[in-house]
Amino acid sequence: MGEEQQVSSSYWLETAPDGHHPALDGDLDVDVAVIGAGIAGLSTAWELTRAGHSVAVLEAGRVAAGVTGHTTAKVTALHTLVYDKLRRTRGPEGARLYARSQSEAIGHAARIAEELGVDCEWETRSAYTYARDPGRVAQLRAEAEAAAEAGLPASFVTETGLPFPVAGAVEVTGQAQFHPRKYLLALATDLVERGGRIFEDTTVLGLDEGEPCRLSTATGATVRARDVVVATHYPIFDRALLFARLSTRRELVVAGTIPAGQDPDGMFITPDEDTRSVRTAPHEGDRRLLIVTGEHFTPGTSDPRARLERLTAWATGHFPDLEVTHRWATQDTEPTDTVPMVGPLHPGARHAYVATGFGGWGMTGGVMAGRLLTAQITGEECEWSGLYDPRRLKSAVREAPALLKTQAKVAGHFVGDRLRPAPPVESLPPGEGAVVRADGHRVAVYRDEDGGLHAVSARCTHLGCLVDFNAAERAWECPCHGSRFDTDGKVIQGPATKPLEQRDL
Numbered sequence: 001m002g003e004e005q006q007v008s009s010s011y012w013l014e015t016a017p018d019g020h021h022p023a024l025d026g027d028l029d030v031d032v033a034v035i036g037a038g039i040a041g042l043s044t045a046w047e048l049t050r051a052g053h054s055v056a057v058l059e060a061g062r063v064a065a066g067v068t069g070h071t072t073a074k075v076t077a078l079h080t081l082v083y084d085k086l087r088r089t090r091g092p093e094g095a096r097l098y099a100r101s102q103s104e105a106i107g108h109a110a111r112i113a114e115e116l117g118v119d120c121e122w123e124t125r126s127a128y129t130y131a132r133d134p135g136r137v138a139q140l141r142a143e144a145e146a147a148a149e150a151g152l153p154a155s156f157v158t159e160t161g162l163p164f165p166v167a168g169a170v171e172v173t174g175q176a177q178f179h180p181r182k183y184l185l186a187l188a189t190d191l192v193e194r195g196g197r198i199f200e201d202t203t204v205l206g207l208d209e210g211e212p213c214r215l216s217t218a219t220g221a222t223v224r225a226r227d228v229v230v231a232t233h234y235p236i237f238d239r240a241l242l243f244a245r246l247s248t249r250r251e252l253v254v255a256g257t258i259p260a261g262q263d264p265d266g267m268f269i270t271p272d273e274d275t276r277s278v279r280t281a282p283h284e285g286d287r288r289l290l291i292v293t294g295e296h297f298t299p300g301t302s303d304p305r306a307r308l309e310r311l312t313a314w315a316t317g318h319f320p321d322l323e324v325t326h327r328w329a330t331q332d333t334e335p336t337d338t339v340p341m342v343g344p345l346h347p348g349a350r351h352a353y354v355a356t357g358f359g360g361w362g363m364t365g366g367v368m369a370g371r372l373l374t375a376q377i378t379g380e381e382c383e384w385s386g387l388y389d390p391r392r393l394k395s396a397v398r399e400a401p402a403l404l405k406t407q408a409k410v411a412g413h414f415v416g417d418r419l420r421p422a423p424p425v426e427s428l429p430p431g432e433g434a435v436v437r438a439d440g441h442r443v444a445v446y447r448d449e450d451g452g453l454h455a456v457s458a459r460c461t462h463l464g465c466l467v468d469f470n471a472a473e474r475a476w477e478c479p480c481h482g483s484r485f486d487t488d489g490k491v492i493q494g495p496a497t498k499p500l501e502q503r504d505l
Helices: 039-050 083-089 091-116 134-149 180-193 304-318 362-378 394-398 400-419
Strands: 028-035 055-058 123-131 154-157 168-177 197-199 204-208 213-217 222-230 246-259 267-270 276-282 287-297 323-335 341-344 352-356 432-438 441-447 453-457 468-470 475-477 491-493
Touching: 028 039, 028 213, 039 055, 039 180, 039 352, 039 362, 055 180, 055 222, 083 091, 083 134, 091 134, 091 168, 091 180, 091 362, 123 134, 123 276, 134 154, 134 168, 168 267, 180 197, 222 362, 246 304, 287 304, 304 323, 341 362, 352 362, 432 468
Parallel strands: 028 055, 028 222, 055 197, 123 267, 222 352
Antiparallel strands: 123 168, 154 168, 204 213, 213 222, 246 287, 246 323, 267 276, 276 287, 341 352, 432 441, 441 453, 468 475
């Protein structure tokens, strides 16, 4: 495949100053340790620091460079088609609490940006969930009605600013979009200025929930904390069967500039066409940055290059003046029962908390999680604690078919992937990778552009599923829980915390 089918770096990572924080090199005692420096982790740490607690953030990579650094950064309470489902599964009150918690997160983020004086390109826009298929109209009308009933400024419309007709859309006014990395780097700077501490390149390996809690790290250092928050997108610890209630999906992103006059003036998403999400951002001169997302797939199950080609063709087909400058990918974690899991890590937890399952809506979800977890840690009441409680069982039982489907897919990969035929190493062209057999074992082999071979164990260090190669991003991916590794086996994305073992061919 040509270079145009390869993924490059995120626009957000390229256009924000790169802060640096040291790795943890010694033992540490704090009130609260937060694992993960994405929007959920940093929001929680910032709120707790403001509340007077000593806080340490432990990040395996760099601040705001993981999932948050690859988002489309819509700050909206309209989450595709969720309110009609919530009205049916959680009742009108559950839908109302969801809408209020997400809407308050928008206002809270706006106030923080203003207070910190950060130019994070905050813009107010309407959000739309649209469909081009007339067969979807009844569903869209029901969603608009449910969203309005839940308290959002929602209505059903038939006209949008998109360069093609739609059968209908749900519009919610007064939503927002921003530059996520600029916002979070400002948050991190303020956190440190107020006494909080951030450690990058610090992988947490273990959690002992004693009093105090103890975190072991790959650097050999130990962190002791009264409370611990696991905000690693996909939790690295499974103490409430969370792994059985979460699934991962990966989506591609195409971005580039268009004339400002062609800005569709809104944030758009459709569940059709393998998902298409559209929004713009400020750019230089009379241009706007167009960001198009779609083509979702389970990590380790698809060749993304053809998908990237389709997404690029869709974007340039509808926006002929688009000059593509960036292509990247993002990853989302979906809960089987619709609502994120924010709260105690498991039924017996007294000092361990988790934030996960934002389902592609982590901007409002992460800000909401920061406020909710801070309230729980400081002993305050929060009206929607019960809605997001990870220990909930009724909803998990009610939506058991989704849970069983997720686990069936995991089991299918665990067994079925071991039965796949393995190609010979000699057949690998430069820039490609494959799982081969060597001495009775499955080995993940990548041939670099100079012809050199890089061999690692194909067994994911999380729970033992076999990885597969993502040729567009040149990474090994686990289809069971979404762990990702570079061509030399280093962890790119969890829940795995240990690298793939080196193999000698």
